[in-house]
Amino acid sequence: MVELITSSAAETASLGRRLGTLLGPGDFVALTGDLGTGKTEFSRGVAAGIGVKETTPITSPTFTLLNSYQGRLPFYHFDLYRLAGAGDILELGFEEYFYGDGACLVEWAERLQGEMPGDRLTVTFSHEGDDSRRLLFEPHGKRYEELLTQLFPANLKKCFDPLQDSC
Numbered sequence: 001m002v003e004l005i006t007s008s009a010a011e012t013a014s015l016g017r018r019l020g021t022l023l024g025p026g027d028f029v030a031l032t033g034d035l036g037t038g039k040t041e042f043s044r045g046v047a048a049g050i051g052v053k054e055t056t057p058i059t060s061p062t063f064t065l066l067n068s069y070q071g072r073l074p075f076y077h078f079d080l081y082r083l084a085g086a087g088d089i090l091e092l093g094f095e096e097y098f099y100g101d102g103a104c105l106v107e108w109a110e111r112l113q114g115e116m117p118g119d120r121l122t123v124t125f126s127h128e129g130d131d132s133r134r135l136l137f138e139p140h141g142k143r144y145e146e147l148l149t150q151l152f153p154a155n156l157k158k159c160f161d162p163l164q165d166s167c
Contacts, residue, residue, distance in 0.1 A: 002137040002152050005128050012038040012133055013045035019121075020049020022150050023103040025073055027143070028117045030109030033125030038133040039107045042123070043077055046105055050075045060107060066094065074102025080111040119143060 006012045031039045044058040051071030069075040119141030139145045
């Protein structure tokens, strides 16, 4: 588990971009947290890291539930804010995306309840002040433990700057 604080929207997006560069086919990232805590800004960064064109607007798909983008692999961006529970997602057939050829990022993932993949990276967002956000990264499964090791190297405290792509 890794916990850190970002002090601006740009830092939150930059951290997402670093994660996006590491994601591969079948990866699942679950975002949880209250409204306005930076989930969509982080998602924009992930899209950039996956290679979605910079001119493509990355918006939270609150009303459409899913936006699909093409980068070096498909990027499936879900927003489940309007769903009542896991039954809704099953009725819509979205679970086929969860185990497909692209990377899935789900805002309001807690609404999936028992339908969330067991292996995943959960990122919990919370307010820490006016522009600051606390992000808690919890890996579930070996793949995601390795992903966190790549995202946050052992010398994290010496080299981590969320505005830089690498140490």
